[in-house]
Amino acid sequence: MIKNVSLPDSKGINLFIWSSTDIVELESGVFSPIQKQLKSLHLYNVSNLINFPVLRESQIRTLKIQLAPGVTQFNAELLPATIEKIVLMATGITQLQVDLQEVIPMQNMKLFAFAHHTITGLSNDFMDIFPNLETLTFTDNIVSMARIPDSLFTTKSLLKTFVAVNNTFTSTFVQQQLFETIIENLNVDNGSVVNLAGNNLQITKDAVTAFSSINTTRKVVFAGNQFDQFFSAGEMFRGFEFLQDLDLSNTGVPKQVGLFRKLTVLRKLDLSGNRFRDLARIDIFQNLTSPLETLDLSDNIMMAIPKSESFTNLTATLQELILRGNKFHSDLLDVPDENSYPAPVPLEFTFPKLTRLDLSKTGLKTFKGSWTANFPVLRTLDISCNKFKQVTREFFVDLTPSLEVLVMEFCAESMQAAPKVHELAFTTLGNGSRSKLSQLVLKSGYFKTWILKYLRQLPAVTKTSLKWLDLSKNQIKYLDGKSLTGFSYLEKLNLGENFIQTIGPKMFSDLSNLRWLNISGNHIVSIQVGEFAGLNNLQLLDLSNNGLLNFGLGSLDSLKELTHLYLAGNNLRGYIGMFVDGGKKLRHLSLARNPFISLYTYPTGCVDRKDLIPLENLQFLYIDKAVSLYIDHGNEDGRAKLIAKMRATKPEPRDPYNFDCQFGIPLNGPDGTAPDNHEPGGFSEWMDDFLRLTVFDPTDLTTRTFVAMIPKCIAYNDKQVRNSTTNFICPIKDPKTFDPTAKKPADDNNS
Structure with a gap:
């Protein structure tokens, strides 16, 4: 038992018991010396514990039990009135039953979480023991019941957060009826969050009718459930006056005209994974007047953004547009040559507030900087994992000068699939006096050392603004004293997962402002004195996973500002004196x-x-x-x-x-x-x-x-x-x- 513990009154004890196979029971006497100071109890992987812990005499506020298959009953009567949070994960509890004559309602309970269980029984009044509950989560469970009580998630209090995610229901009847049952019987507060993602339940016409029960919510997530396509959704969101965030991803949402017109304050809408093809034919955005800021249309099968008046109205407020995983340059398009491919976003549209545009994995076979002319404040552009066969000299011409982050991960699976880069391609990147480009990502392109030669031809204004360069996952084998000249304003450089074998003399001598250097995952076996000369402001150096065998004595002494050094995953057989008179700030x-x-x-x-x-x-x-x-x-x-x-x-x-x-x-x-x-x-x-x-x-x-x-x-x-x-x-x-x-x-x- 625990004994002889004395703490100041202001201190509380957080007790953690981890991987204790000897513990079978936790009776009240175990905690008696600290029961007045015990604030929380966390039991992890107590595989032989067979009874619920007896804590009735304590003043505990938080109880978490994880990986305790021997605990088969939830004994609420063994808990004190002070309890505020209960988290049960992967225990042996299969039934949530309670006898209200034995249990005093827990007035202080604010959070109940139940995850990774197989449920075979539920009592109608279980939630009544938590009269003031604010957060209820029920996730990753298997529910093996023919019928489920209507009051399963019905609480006496108004919930601020309700999460029932990634559960599996073995009964077909339950799958068809439960969504409606849950929605209809929820009690939620104004501005609450309701998350029912990943349950693979059917959203029927009756369920849509029940939506009015949660129309005071601020955020709703229905992702991973399926709408019944054989009914008219009508005005399913009537009365949702507070809804700002709606996630209908992977739901097969009904493709009906004006679907969202009743959502007057909506700011974020996720419609990814719904196989939308032609939004011009069925205009789901018709009469949408809310100030939408984020629109996610990723992983659909769209070949174009509709040139509709409704979508034009959205452009005035959009700040983020995510189009990843569509088919904008599909082989089905009848184009005579590469230059004839249309812009993924119609050039007629102007997006005065758009700061982020994601066009990754959209099948683009070419790109033109002029396509961004109507994005005057665009800061982040991602065109990764497309089908570019070449990066031409005209590739970046007229790219919006507001751009700060350009992400081009090429995802090339072989040298043959890698794009050909014109030696003057980067001469127009950020050309002009207003360039703000600060981060450039050129990953996974099978690029060799020549890519740095091409990058040295960046306009002077871009070299000045560029602070972060990512060339990881390429085929760079060596660097010499000239490779990184001209990049004196860089603060971060990622050369990880290349094939660099040695660090040449004065390789980094021009990078006096560099703070962060990652050269992990290469083939560097030795570090000698002087190889990091010039890195006067370096704070983080990652040399992990290189196969390093040794360091020269004092080889890192020149890195006076170094605070983080990562040498994991090497072949060092003893702590070598890489610092003799250095490392003072490490x-x-x-x-x-x-x-x-x-x-x-x-x-x-x-x-x-x-x-x-x-x-x-x-x-x-x-x-x-x-x-x-x-x-x-x-x-x-x-x-x-x-x-x-x-x-x-x-x-x-x-x-x-x-x-x-x-x-x-x-x-x-x-x-x-x-x-x-x-x-x-x-x-x-x-x-x-x-x-x-x-x-x-x-x-x-x-x-x-x-x-x-x-x-x-x-x-x-x-x-x-x-x-x-x-x-x-x-x-x-x-x-x-x-x-x-x-x-x-x-x-x-x-x-």
């Missing part, structure tokens, strides 16, 4: 997936801490399947603290790590490398897990001992965690003594 260092980082070898399985002493500002050290370190140099109490951080990978069978300590969001991707969109100092969405350590003097290595701190972590036996008092950073379990096949110790004092 905060993030990834050494994951290198041969010297190993769970069961010693001492080659560890990193010598003395090598890290010069890196005085190092905060995060990412090591595969082992601990990582966080050093906080600015605590109010004047003490520095180390935080050991383990990558949050899915637990493997017999995984020895038996704790889960949540601690915010890290600054790297889940594999220890930098995401493509990583900004130094920014954040990704990947969550990670941490174990705290306490350090009184960061320069005294002997004081660095692991101490599990109750507010953030419960470990099943802290003796297993106290191992890092030597000069080595090793896995959590000391490889000198740890037997990975040994049974975990049974110790009631450290449960």
Whole structure:
């Protein structure tokens, strides 16, 4: 049991129990020492837990149970009145039943989430135990019932968010009737969100009639359900005075004239994947007067944008137009030559507010910059994955000067499929005194080193404005001192996934403003002194997945501003002194997936801490399947603290790590490398897990001992965690003594 815990009144305990196969029951006595301070309980992969946890005497506010197949009943009577959020994912619960004589309604409950279950029984009054519920989610479940209660999702309160997504219903009757049942019995608040995506239910005439029950919503998502095509939809959206965001993607939406005319405040409309072919013949936009800002017509089979008055009216307010995956230059078009292909968007239209246009995967066989003449404020243009056979000298002529981002991923599957690029093609890109082009993406084109020679002919004004160049996934094999001359204003350069083998002398000497350099996924085996000369402002360097064998002594000392260094997935067999008098600002260092980082070898399985002493500002050290370190140099109490951080990978069978300590969001991707969109100092969405350590003097290595701190972590036996008092950073379990096949110790004092 947990004992001897003392925290300030303002502190609450978040308790995480992860991959604990020894836990069968969680009775109230287990939590008694902390029941007044227990704020949340998270149970993950507790495969042998057979009973719902007894928390009635606690003051817990959040309960999350995930991967607990032995928990087969939802016992609401075991929860306290303080509970606010309940999340149940992949448990063994098959029925949601409740006895209102046994359960006191949970007045504080705001969120109930139920996901990844097989449901065979539901009681009519289940939702009555949550009288003030605001958010209800029901996702990725299998519902195996002949009939479902009408009140399945009926709540006493007005919901702010209702999500029922990607569920499977085994009964044909349920599939035909449930959509109507759900809509008709929902209680939603003004400005609420209703999401019913991906349930493969039929939207019948009766269901459309029931739409009035949710006409106060702000956002509606019906994607992945199917409209019955054998009825007239009529005015299905009558009374939706607040609806701003409507997603009807992949629904087979009825193709009827004036379908959206009643939506007066609609700003975002998704009609992707509905096999629209000719919107001029059946004008679904007729009499649409709302100030539409985003229109998604992607993945249809349109060969042209209709030249209708209705579509013309939309152009006045549209800011984003997404046409990806249509057939604008279909082989069915009768054109005498390449120059005769029509513009994908009629040249008669003017889009005064359009900032983003997506024409990727639309079958375009040619492109003309003049097609963008009527987009005076266009900032982002994506023409990726089309069928360009060549990029001619006229390709970019008259491209709108407002353009800031041009994305041209060629998606070439072979050298033969790659487009031919005229050597003067880029001389007209951004030509003129007003060029704003800041980002250029030329991926997957089988381009070799010559592409940089062609790019050096960009107009001077474009070279000045260009800040981000992406040439990843090409065939570039070498770069010399001239390859990157003239790009002194670049701040980001992506050369990842090419075939570069060496970094030539002075290769980057002209890139004094570069902050972000990705050369991962190449074939660089050695880095020597002087190869990064000139990168005086570089903050992030990604050399992961290169097969690197060694670094010259002090080879990275010249990178005085470097804060992020990613070396994951190489062949480094020891931490080499790439820094001798440098690395003073380095905060993030990834050494994951290198041969010297190993769970069961010693001492080659560890990193010598003395090598890290010069890196005085190092905060995060990412090591595969082992601990990582966080050093906080600015605590109010004047003490520095180390935080050991383990990558949050899915637990493997017999995984020895038996704790889960949540601690915010890290600054790297889940594999220890930098995401493509990583900004130094920014954040990704990947969550990670941490174990705290306490350090009184960061320069005294002997004081660095692991101490599990109750507010953030419960470990099943802290003796297993106290191992890092030597000069080595090793896995959590000391490889000198740890037997990975040994049974975990049974110790009631450290449960």
